[in-house]
Amino acid sequence: MVKAIVAPSILASDFADLGCQCKKMYANNADWLHVDVMDGHFVPNISLGMPIISSLRKAIPKEYNEKNENIKFFDCHMMVSEPEKWVAEIAKAGGDQYTFHYESTKDPVKLIELIKSHGLKAACAIKPGTDVDVLFDLGDKLDMALVMTVEPGFGGQSFMANMMPKVEKLREKFPQLNIQVDGGLGKGTIGHAATAGANVIVAGTSCFTASNPTELIQYFKDEVNKNLKAKGCYTEN
Incomplete structure (x- = not known):
């Protein structure tokens, strides 16, 4: 499907009011929460860890629709060295998807198998300097591919439009794969991502600071779905 x-990045939230702010995003029609985990080694920043994810899951329990899909989905973006170490912990904490960086592991196929063995969806991210071709042999094994549109590690950076050819190549090769973009997404940049074929939009600052988050999130969805339909790869079910 x-x-x-739309997956607001909680890195842009007010951590003093994290639970309430995250509930507000779901109330404003967000689909997922994007949870950035950074260890200070793979990227030069430290952020959310397993105890926070676990606490957030207690505040926002999993909730399933008639298709048995968790509609309180936690998309965990693991900007960490040795991502194999944390798969079991993320599953235990209540994560739903484990996104590792291609640059952080020596055996991505084995890691994908490990992630799925813990009941998580598996996704692989690439930094701006990494060629998109590395994902071609993994696409059929993945639930999602993430093309970073900023250098990973900090929120609030400017969108890198020159990453869009990567998205275009992925969409052409994998028409039914979730393709995510992360970094600098807002009303002024969503068109680039949507036209290229991205369907999973990570937006932190724009969502959490919007005067009307519902309107903004719907705008993102309309732009993305319009372009997916034009490409003939939109599927509702």
Whole structure:
């Protein structure tokens, strides 16, 4: 199923009011929460860890629709060295998807198998300097591919439009794969991502600071779905 998915990045939230702010995003029609985990080694920043994810899951329990899909989905973006170490912990904490960086592991196929063995969806991210071709042999094994549109590690950076050819190549090769973009997404840049074929939109600062988050999130979805339909790869079910 390929359709618009909006995943506000909680890195841009007010951590003093994290639970309430995250509930507000779901109330404003967000599909997922994007949870950035950074260890200070793979990227030069330290952020959320397993105790926070676990606490957030207690505040926002999993909730399933008639298709048995968790509609309180936690998309965990693991910007960490040795990502193999944390798969079991993320599953235990209540994560739903484990996104590792291609640059952080020597055996991505084995890691994908490990992630799925813990009941998590498996996704692989690439930094701006990594060629998209590295994902071609993994695409059929993945639930999602993430093309970073900023250098990973900090929120609030400017969108890198020159990453869009990577998205275009992935969409052409994998028409039914979730393709995520992360970094600098807002009303002024969503068109680039949507036209290229991205369907999973990570937006932190724009969502959490919006005067009307519902309107903004719907705008993202409309732009994405319009372009997916034009490419003939939009599917509702």
